[in-house]
Amino acid sequence: MRTGWKDKSILPGFGVTMGFTLLYLSLIVLIPLSALILKTATMPWDRFWEIITDPQVVASYKLTFSASLIGALINAVFGFIVAWVLVRYRFPGKRILDALVDMPFALPTAVAGIALTSLYSTKGWIGSFLEPYGIKIAFTPLGIIIALTFIGLPFVVRTLQPVIEELGADTEEAAATLGAGRLRTFRKVIWPELLPALLTGFALAFARAIGEYGSVVFIAGNIPMVTEITPLLIMTKLEQYDYTGATAIAVVMLVVSFLLLLLINFVQWYANRKVLSS
Numbered sequence: 001m002r003t004g005w006k007d008k009s010i011l012p013g014f015g016v017t018m019g020f021t022l023l024y025l026s027l028i029v030l031i032p033l034s035a036l037i038l039k040t041a042t043m044p045w046d047r048f049w050e051i052i053t054d055p056q057v058v059a060s061y062k063l064t065f066s067a068s069l070i071g072a073l074i075n076a077v078f079g080f081i082v083a084w085v086l087v088r089y090r091f092p093g094k095r096i097l098d099a100l101v102d103m104p105f106a107l108p109t110a111v112a113g114i115a116l117t118s119l120y121s122t123k124g125w126i127g128s129f130l131e132p133y134g135i136k137i138a139f140t141p142l143g144i145i146i147a148l149t150f151i152g153l154p155f156v157v158r159t160l161q162p163v164i165e166e167l168g169a170d171t172e173e174a175a176a177t178l179g180a181g182r183l184r185t186f187r188k189v190i191w192p193e194l195l196p197a198l199l200t201g202f203a204l205a206f207a208r209a210i211g212e213y214g215s216v217v218f219i220a221g222n223i224p225m226v227t228e229i230t231p232l233l234i235m236t237k238l239e240q241y242d243y244t245g246a247t248a249i250a251v252v253m254l255v256v257s258f259l260l261l262l263l264i265n266f267v268q269w270y271a272n273r274k275v276l277s278s
Contacts, residue, residue, distance in 0.1 A: 033254065039247045051248040060230040065256070067141060067229075068209035071148030076202045079156025080194070086157070087164040101158070104151045109214025116147055117219045139221030144229065147215045152205030159201035160194065167193055199268040203261055210257050 040048065051057065086098050104112065120127045120137040127138055137143045171189055213231040220227040230253055237246035 036247055036250055036254065039244065040251045043244045043248065047244075048248050051245050052252050056224055056228070057230070057233060057249060059225045060228050060233050061252070061256075063141060063144065063227070064210060064230040064253075065260075067144045067148055068206055068212075070145050071152055071209050072202050072206035074145075074149045075152045075156045075205045076198060079153055079201060079205075080160060080198060082153070083157045083160035083164055087161055101154050105154050109151070109212065110218070112150060113147065113215040113218035116143070116150065116215065120146065120219065138219050139223065139227060141227060143219040143221075144216055144227060147219050148209040148212060151212055151215055152209050155204035155208060156198070156201035159197050159204065163194055163197040196268050196272045199264060203264040203268070206264070207257065207261060210253065 082101065086094065086101075117138055118124050120143055122128060122131050122136070122138070124138070127136075130137065137146065167190065211231060213229075213235065216229055217232055220229060220232075222228050222232055230249060234246045234249050234253075237243075237249070
């Protein structure tokens with residue numbers, strides 16, 4: 001039952017809980033981000049523009065966002081397949097495979113970076129096999145994409161799994177009973193239900209990849225204008241005590257990331273609206 005502009009809750013004290021929520025979000029999110037923007041606002045505009053348009057910085061922007069986007073798209077495709085297999089099929093070792101999905105969550109990013117580098121370098125198991133064919137992964141943008149795909153996979157799988165479980169196989173059986181083929185069933189019944197969750201997982205993987213540092217810095221090789229990511233530039237400027245330069249680059253990353261996530265959320269909202277109206 002609705003009373004006024006708030007719903008009754010099993011936990012009483014709307015004012016107290018809302019105040020705590022706002023305080024917590026302010027301390028953890030709003031105040032640090034505001035400090036970042038205010039710090040950048042102290043520098044002259046021409047200096048700010050000079051920093052963020054430096055060719056080395058612009059190259060890092062392009063690499064970071066393009067690699068993050070490609071990694072998130074790969075995870076959207078293969079993460080969907082993994083989630084579908086884990087929910088719809090029974091097979092030996094299923095629990096082990098399900099647990100392996102969470103490994104990027106539990107594994108320290110530096111350890112992941114070292115493991116990927118040793119695996120894909122020219123002396124690694126996979127890198128040594130691909131080298132004779134002229135394929136180099138470590139210390140190239142391709143290696144960065146692989147690292148970002150590795151750390152983003154759980155976000156897509158864990159977002160899709162509950163939705164696939166709720167969908168149930170009976171929905172597909174009902175569509176087949178009504179004469180729908182597999183492709184039509186997927187396009188008309190399954191896809192609209194999974195699309196909002198898939199977009200959420202994609203957005204989470206993309207956001208995670210943009211700010212990733214530990215697993216990328218080892219396999220990237222950090223070659224200026226080639227494999228240098230933006231988080232590394234920020235860390236470099238902090239180590240040089242160039243706090244204004246670091247915050248200027250960070251603000252650009254913050255604004256662009258916010259706009260991209262806002263766009264993804266709008267698409268997700270639109271997809272949800274279409275599902276509810278259908």
